[in-house]
Amino acid sequence: MVVRAAGCTEEMIDRGHEEVNMFDPKVLEEDNEKKKSWTNEFGKVQKKFLGERPYQPSTASGIPLMPLYTPEDVKHIPYEEIGLPGFFPFARGNYPMGYQFMSWANQPVIGCGTPEETRERMDYLREQGMTGYFGNTFYNLVYDLATHGGFDPSDRAAEGRIGECGMSVYSIPTMEILFKDIPLDRTNVVHITMNQTMPILAIYLAYAEMRGYSPDQLRGNTMNWYHTYNVVSGLATFPPEMCDRLAAELIWFCTKNMPRWNTTNLFGYGIEEAGANAYEEVAVIVSAGMSITRRCMEQGLKPDEFLPRFGFQIGQGNDFFEEIAKIRALRKIWAKTNCHQFGARNPQSMQVRIHTHTSGAMLTAQQPLVNLIRTTLQALGAALSGVQAMEIPGYDEALAIPSEESARLALRIQQVIAEETNITKVTDPLGGSYYMEWLTAEIERKAMELIEKIEEQGGFIKAWESGFIRSVVERSARKWKEEVDSGNRVVIGVNKYRMEEEKKMPLYKINPETARIQKEGEIAYKKNRDQAKLDKALKDLEESLTHFRQGDNDHSIMPIMIEAARCGATNGELMSLMKNTLGWLSSAVVAPC
């Protein structure tokens, strides 16, 4: 970078014709002298405002900030650590083009009540311009609490959970309602599942087969959150070691059979939402990725075979610059780890493809329209970080599943940023900012320290079992809440600028008949299956799972599960077999509180 020296003294003006490098030691030295005067001036103003009271601002994660950044603060960073977009270590983004010919994919989370209601919302958002890559549509579909738990609607444990927080889809016929007439080979279908990832994928593959699609034609994503959800969800789970093995098994199946399928989503968002700060989110999620990578390699897969199909879901919280620096740091760490530690050579194995989820935890129930402003800023930050896809919660999401209006406005936020602000015309517009590059390096350093701590404990699974990861996340959750309660961290509408809420918002409510409709549908479907064929498939699956538990893995779980799904097995039936054979731990065991 070359600048023309400028200033106000004769001496400086005289030198103004000479072009000097801003990182030239002489220039840096002179700049440091000037910075002393600047600091002096700043000090005077500070004293005027604060008197003798101490002043030390910091990022949301507690990284101390200086009031100004200059070349001096980034001179320790080798230029190749920043480099160019599309080049290792990808600090400035995965691809050279940024958003110049194609914006990020709109990927709002959809899922409410019955599959019919969910399909209505899918169609509505598509009509409103929801677009993925190359004009294809991405459907980011979340299953309901009953399905997450592995309970079909008629199960008593499903009560109060049917169609709640997602869609009641658990079988081939419910999938048919959801996907009728949608070309599955030209659509990205993201299944947001928890422990039921394998059963739901098996049912989806059996359904797609009925429609004439083979697994290798399908595009989309399984979450594969066997680790990364369970580590912080505080809920019942398969044993941690078993989660690691299940995640790797799913990857093995998809790698061999579904070349267009994104197998694994590293769920940083959940870790951030549970309370982790920026660098903790990076560290925990990279550690989880390393654990799965090792497990896959032990199974004989090569890093370049499966790493290109890993993606990330990353939260975008309130500290505008820190959240951007976090994403840049994550890209560097992932690239270096996979290249240097695991020997990956394909750039796609090193790139962090990010689905941003702007923070749900930062939304407030008070003055809910203010959430539109928060999410807009967070989404702008995500766009300036160069992410690949976005979900923006509805402004009413601290209270309920988003209404049609709030879901539309959330989509409009993406559209305004992409199509009105002109920020998409330059790749990585923040690259080279002294502050941004300094903060990126700082977050990378802090995250690496924590990754090393987790590694010292034997890696992600051990640090999960010991409760270490949970304790890190909870410490930060607590710090945040205490700062809000004490008023030291401003949350508008909660601890500042409070007001009497003027009018009631119409909130989305699922059809009160949802549970009845879904139960009746399930009972009717289950009556019409070839019971003998189904029983045989389920028995085979039980045997395969038992072998798997005993460490004897012939990679038959997924093929047999798909066969069971062809015979009509539901999510509840498949999940209950998995729980019974692989072990199912209550939350009191895995996440004592």
Next chain:
Amino acid sequence: MEEKTIRILLTKAEQDCHDRGVRYIATKLREAGYEVIYTNFLYPEEIVNTAVQEDVDVVGLSSSTLGHLTVLRHVIDGLRLEGREDVAVIVGGIVPDDDREALASLGVRGVFGPGSTADELLGYIKQNANDRNTL
């Protein structure tokens, strides 16, 4: 006579991961000297059983899925059947204002909706701690 330590059961529906608030509350209550038991439940009767077995003074439900009215009805009826009407049942989390009346008529004795602070809950428990019947 030695004062009995107040025992509090905090609970949240299994499958619902929004536990950041309730886990924070658990920590704060413990630090304030209370005994806290934390569980996730599949069925409402699990809450009643734990409350009775652990002889708790307070049951606090954390809710973020609008299912709290049904759950709390089961819990309050269940406690009554066990002769434990003295247990104070309270609720926190995403509780719409519209539900307050229905909750009060069910017999829910405290509602800590969005924006409530840990101090408010601590104040409530402390204020009512001397006589569990007035909780």
